[in-house]
Amino acid sequence: MAEHGHRITAAIACHVARAGGTVDQLTHLLMHPDHEGGRHTQNIAMRSGQARALAYVRRVWDSACATVDSTEEVVSRQHAHEDLAALRDRIEVTPWPGKRGRTALRVLLAHLNFAETAGGRLHAASERQAAEEAGISRQTLRNAYETVLKPGGWLRRLRAGRGKEGSTWYLGNGPGASPQSPSSRQKTTQFPPDPALEEWSTSETPVAADLDSTVISHLMAHDAFAHHGLGSSALLITGALHARPNQTVSELVIASSVSRATAYRALRRLARHGLVHHVGEVWSLAPRALEGLGNSHPEAVTDRQVMPSRGWDQIAHQCGTAGVSASRRALHAAERAAYREALERLSEHRSKALVVVRDGRQVLVPALRPDEVPTPWRGPGGVVLNPATGQVDPAWRVASDGRLILITPYDQRSYDELAVAHTEALREWESAA
16 A cells, blocks of 8 residues: 555656646645545655655655656657657667577567557557567566566566456666666676676677667567577677678677677578678678568678578578477467456356346345355245255255355354344444444
8 A cells, every 4th residue: 555655646746747846836735635646645744744754755756857857748649659769769779788688679679569559658468469579488578577678677567467458568768868788898707707698798799789670570570580590699680780781790799789709609590591691701691681671781792602591481490490489379379268268267156236226226136146045945934945855954044145054063053043143233233333
């Protein structure tokens, strides 16, 4: 309840700050006894005193002013598309080092595609949809969100999905106005870098990148760029070469935010399938490597001795990753079907009330519950008849509300005593009310 009250207070403070109000107006608004939105602040004043409440309002106001000053209000659909285009440009120049960073980039671009379809940063998508769009597993998507995107301020889940509705997400601007390099490159350490995350304490990867996120968005869901295929490092190098052709390995390390060793491995994989080739130390995409995705750079190499790829499906077969996305979609479809079947089973247990109009008012009459006694089972005096034999079952009685009561040897009171106690309790409750 305290966290919920703080969120309400922060939302009101942001509204007042965006409307050009002052902290005194916010304080008067929150401390007014008739204002339900200020209940959290009023509770602080009652528990800890007026000075503590005013200091809390001041802190919330400072945070709201900083938030309003660092954001821009979207007033039209055209403005929303311009805002998303600026966010895409920001993502393209942000370094995404390590295996974890490259996976987070795929997840972020998947949500950016959903946001462009929705027409704003606020969008709805399920985890399965995002995993299929990014070409990764659902658990990998969760790890990228929890370790990179959420702490970095790139993505925030506002409401978890339930039933047939997906989760509600909001795209942020990242950790700051200018992209910051990871701490592993800002200072040296006596401990060696983690090879699994590819954190290299060298000066090869600076604070700026240069990627074509549109190409990455088109290719990341394909089987050729699955985990055991070309991989995310080859995906980022492809996007870097499409954004700016004819680059050396040192320039690719800067543009794609990968280490030098990873860049060489990815380039060898791409060259093996005829997607890239080099003249001396300069690497470029094959002329028809990204055919259909807009690869029309005049500087593209046209050496006919290097055969370009005949298709991404063939590359997936050669890498042994063909059918990975189809298997993932089939698994997600089976999970959705099982989840919806479970929801339907739960909905069957919900009783539908009958609406009766009496004296101009609608009265809800609950439907029969499973524990109610059917009419053929009822006997005179509250006894229960056995439906199989038609004889009186002495272990069961019918209560005044129509439910069954099981009489066991451990009961200290008889059925009549229980009925009298129930009546007295109802009378006391009604008189007290």
